[in-house]
Structures are given as C-alpha cells and as structure tokens.
Amino acid sequence: MTSDYSQNPQFSLQSLELLAPAGNNDWDSDLYQDKHAFVWQYGEDLLKLLNPKPGEYILDLGCGTGQLTEKIALAGAEVMGIDSAPAMIEKAKQNYPHLLFNVADARSFQVDQPLDAVFSNATLHWVKEPEDAIACVYQALKPGGRFLAEFGGKGNIQAIAQALYTALEAVGIAAQTLNPWYFPSIGEYATLLEQQGFNVAYGILFARPTALAEKEAGMANWLQMFASAFLAELSPEQQTQVISQIEQSLKPTLYSESTWTADYKRLRILAFKI
Numbered sequence: 001m002t003s004d005y006s007q008n009p010q011f012s013l014q015s016l017e018l019l020a021p022a023g024n025n026d027w028d029s030d031l032y033q034d035k036h037a038f039v040w041q042y043g044e045d046l047l048k049l050l051n052p053k054p055g056e057y058i059l060d061l062g063c064g065t066g067q068l069t070e071k072i073a074l075a076g077a078e079v080m081g082i083d084s085a086p087a088m089i090e091k092a093k094q095n096y097p098h099l100l101f102n103v104a105d106a107r108s109f110q111v112d113q114p115l116d117a118v119f120s121n122a123t124l125h126w127v128k129e130p131e132d133a134i135a136c137v138y139q140a141l142k143p144g145g146r147f148l149a150e151f152g153g154k155g156n157i158q159a160i161a162q163a164l165y166t167a168l169e170a171v172g173i174a175a176q177t178l179n180p181w182y183f184p185s186i187g188e189y190a191t192l193l194e195q196q197g198f199n200v201a202y203g204i205l206f207a208r209p210t211a212l213a214e215k216e217a218g219m220a221n222w223l224q225m226f227a228s229a230f231l232a233e234l235s236p237e238q239q240t241q242v243i244s245q246i247e248q249s250l251k252p253t254l255y256s257e258s259t260w261t262a263d264y265k266r267l268r269i270l271a272f273k274i
C-alpha cells in the first residue's frame with residue numbers, strides 16, 4: 001500500500017469535490033487523538049461486525065486520525081480512509097504513512113473501483129444531508145457490497161443538548177439554528193437506505209453511556225471539541241459562563257466519582273447493495 005494514489009490505480013478517488021462541509025471543519029486533531037480516544041476504542045467493537053477479509057476493498061468513511069483504518073488494514077483488506085477535515089487526514093497520514101488517506105466529503109465522494117464494503121464510525125451524525133451520503137455510499141459499492149455504520153441516533157446526548165440549549169438561551173443565542181448534528185431513528189435511516197436501493201439487514205439503537213477522559217475537565221473538553229459550532233459566536237467570558245452553567249445543570253445526573261459520562265445513544269446499521 002502507498003499513500004501516493006497514482007501508484008495504486010486499483011483504489012482511488014475520482015472527481016473529488018473538496019467541499020467545505022456545513023459546520024465547523026476546523027478540528028484540533030491532537031486534542032481529538034489525545035483526549036477523545038474513546039471514539040475509536042468503542043469503534044473496535046464495530047469492526048467485529050465488519051469482519052474485513054484479506055483482499056477486500058474497504059472505505060473507512062470519516063476515518064479521523066486513522067486508528068480504525070489501520071485495524072481494517074491489519075486484517076489484510078485494502079483500505080482507504082477519507083475525512084472532510086484536512087487536519088485529521090494530515091494526522092492520519094503521520095500516524096500510518098503506509099496507508100491511503102484523503103480529504104473528501106461524505107456527501108460528494110466517488111471511487112473509481114466498486115468496493116466490497118463501506119465502514120463508518122462516529123461520523124454520520126455530522127452529515128445533515130443523509131440522502132447525499134447514502135447515494136455516494138451506494139454508488140461506491142459492488143452489488144452485494146455492505147455498508148456498516150454506527151453514529152449518534154435518536155435521543156443521543158439528550159441531556160447534554162438540553163443543558164446546552166438552555167445555557168445558550170440565557171445569553172440570547174437561539175441554539176437550534178446552530179445545530180450541526182443529525183440523530184435519526186432506526187426507521188428514519190432505514191427508510192432512506194431502502195429508498196436508495198439498499199436491503200437493510202440489521203439495525204439497533206442502544207444507549208452507550210461514555211465516560212469522558214480528563215476527570216473534572218471532561219465535560220468542558222467535550223463541549224469545546226464537539227459543540228464548538230454553538231460556542232464559536234460567544235466571547236471567552238460567555239463561553240466560560242455557558243460551560244459552567246451546563247456543568248452545574250448536568251452534575252447531578254452525569255457526574256460521579258470525579259468522572260463525567262456523556263449520554264450517548266448509538267445507531268448501528270448494516271445494509272447491502274442489491
């Protein structure tokens with residue numbers, strides 16, 4: 001494998017539109033990698049369901065800093081990771097220089113060789129045009145190819161989001177208009193997949209409370225990393241006020257033994273191209 005696509009014509013992206021996605025795409029890849037490792041650590045469970053086989057061509061959609069892409073490669077598959085955030089791809093290439101990574105948007109990517117599988121962990125809740133992403137995945141797969149995704153589903157981070165909206169309203173910000181997240185139900189996402197022509201084989205929505213690193217600072221760090229779209233408009237003083245109000249209101253339910261827990265709900269779905 002090589003990171004120079006021109007040397008691997010078997011597996012390349014074609015006609016890429018490097019669209020700036022809606023919302024904040026300016027990720028701090030060091031902070032992501034060092035303080036939010038749970039994102040891919042939980043994803044390892046999903047890899048068992050993917051069951052990558054030697055020689056299969058697999059796309060890791062929303063690869064972040066590349067940890068799961070590498071696991072897929074270690075199973076012997078030919079894998080490429082794509083992510084819309086240039087900083088993530090830069091870090092992924094540094095981490096795994098022998099693997100293929102590229103900046104690409106979930107709503108507009110194309111591959112020039114049909115794939116055996118598209119895998120996506122903790123990404124699709126950022127894609128508010130799900131039909132576009134599903135159409136790209138469909139186009140990228142061979143007939144019979146599989147699409148396995150896990151992301152935030154209906155009810156995801158409900159308590160955190162509610163506390164965030166309330167705290168923002170208190171400083172005069174209408175939070176809903178800034179919302180960068182998409183948390184569908186099984187029925188909603190399965191319907192979109194079927195409308196595209198997929199057979200949906202499996203879907204589950206489950207609570208996965210997730211302990212945040214960094215002890216007392218865990219919730220503030222999470223908000224700064226993942227809720228930056230809401231905080232960007234605020235002055236530093238307002239940010240401090242909003243974060244501390246959120247912490248106060250969530251402390252009774254999401255903080256215990258010096259650890260914050262995020263109230264994640266995951267939607268896991270497996271579908272096959274007919």
Ligand code: BEZ
Binds near residue numbers: 151152156
């Ligand atoms: C999630 O993984 O469910 C998630 C992460 C950041 C923001 C929203 C949801």
